[in-house]
Amino acid sequence: MKISCSREPLTNAFSLAASVAPARSPKEILQNVKITASGGKLTLTATDMEVGIRLEVEEGVEIETEGTALLPVQRMMAILRESNDETLTLMTDDSGIQVSGARSTFRLPGSNPDEFPPVVSFEEDKYHVISTRFFRSMVRRTVFATDTDNSRFALGGVLLEMTGNSVTAVGTDGRRLASMQGEGESIGGHETSGTSTIVPTRAIQLMERAVDENEDTVDVAARQSDLLLRTKTAVIYSRLVEGRYPTWRQVIPKRDDAVQLDLTVGPVFAALRQAAIVTDQDSRGIDFTFGDGTLKLEASTKDVGQSQIELPIAYDGDPITLTMDHRYLADFCKVLDREQSFQIEIESGASPALMTTDDGYSYVIMPMSRDR
Template identity: 50%
Template sequence: MKIVANREKLLQAFAAVAPAAPARSPKAILQNVKLDVTSDGATLMATDLEQGIRYAVDGVEVEAPGVVLLRTDKFGSILRESTDEAFRIESDGQTTTFKGERSKFNLPVANPGEYPPVASFDESSYFDIPARLLKELIRRTLYATDNESSRYALGGVKLESDGQNITAIGTDGRRLAKMEGPINKVGDPTSFGEATIVPSKAMSFIERTVSDDDGEVQVAVRQNEVLVKTPRATLYTRLLEGRFPGWRDVFPQRSGSSKIELPVGPFAAAVRQAAIVTSDESRGVNFTFGDGTLTLAGKTADVGQSHVEMPIGYSGESITITLDPRFVSDFLKVLDAEKTCTLDLVDGDSAAVFTTDDGYGYVVMPLARDR
């Protein structure tokens, strides 16, 4: 194998695939990235057997095709530390040589035949999802998942679709985030079902890999995995097993509730201020709505008290609910500070339901008042 590669573009491709390779593994072969060179170009691959990626490398001149495994840590260090504009990479199956204008490295290589296969996207039926929407779906639900829970399914984002819209749901049992948006069907793809729960780690990996400039992203569901294809990369991940909570019951269709419109930026600032005096033992902040004012009050015996007010467009009957300010802040962080959100409240003992005008909903369970 012989290629001449632009170092910056090779580094960009490596940075995209490296997170899929485990830093430690009982299977040492997985601590490599695979470079597959054909007459059409070069592709980098990495996998930890649960997720994997193929990434097309730009700026490569192919002199001789071939396949080589490159140690993730050493290969990455060479690319990052070098100042050369271009690299010549050659491998004879025993040693791989990297030559720059002012540097040269020789690394032993493992047998590429022992590297596990990395799935490719060969589907004729799939869903087309706008790249921006996919990133927003992930960003607005991922934070609500729970990787520490014994309930395995809570460590992922559930995907559902009616063929025209996609819905992503994340929950840790104390709060739930839901985001939806339009998609297109190509052919007759396997639908997102009850078992389509994508691990949080994989969702984060997909969000980092997909670019806003990618336009449409193709997504296909297989029996126990999901494939995602961008113009440059193909990612796959195994799905989580387990029973996901019945999330529709969490968004109640209730009458007699109060709907309060809140400006995101000022509300987020008020929540942060009130949270200053909270602690791990006393997390609750009282949110009191009434008389055109939102009053936030926090109190912790060994820290102090907080009292923050902001004007709101609500003059109905006073309602006080105790919430964990971290959960409210998590929701507000993924919104545009210039926009507004709507809070649906019944009383201090019922769930607080936040919604936006672009298909996003968030439910937070209240804390006991004496906290």
């Protein structure tokens, strides 16, 4: 194999592929990215046997001799990051791989690319077509709420429900729940069944990262034990999390007598950050009191101090106080535009708070005990 390639597009693709390769593995061959030069383009593949990725690079690629090679992730990434050359030449021979720039030459050992495990391509005839904008928003608004504690394995990913023209994503850790519903187009009658299409947190974050915001749509295919995503230049494969998701719709409150208030993200987030100044790792609760035309945020931590922040609101009813973990409300604010309005529904200090937006986003926070 002998090719020359513009460094920037190669670096972008290699960096994304490298994020899949394991830093440590009993199978050392997995600590490489496989590169295939054929048909006027480069195909990069990487896998840790749970997640796999295929990326195509055509921009700035010139292939003199077709072939394949394995590029060690750590060393190749360092070369790409430190090089100042606009174009790099990659050439393989019996002794390994040579990477050359205008005034630099590196030789790296090479492994047999035939021993690298295959990464599946997207050949499904049943899948959902989802707008890129919605897919990225859907992931960002739910993935932060997943559980990173392996003791609750089924919560360690985002649940995807795809039926007809509807797509819903859900993330929860048992203390808060985020769901996002929007439109998609079912091709070939594609749909998910039950509550088992749970995409691991790391994998769906990679998918969101791989999606080019300049593309209009992405294709998503759920199978019995895995899920595939396709863009114009990438295919990402992920095994699904084992287990079944909880009946999450029962978590979203349905109340007739709850208080509903319209708020704006920016002012709420600013007040929240101020109130949280006196919190610490062991004392994360903030009291939110709604009443007398004011939202009052109060925090108190021994040996740290106290805070009281007031925000005008359109509510003059009986005061309602509930205690929430400030981090959970901050996470909600971070994934929305500062100018965006949302509705908060509250009932009592013992009931969960429900936040909703007019574009299909719902977020539930369970209250903390008052003694925190």
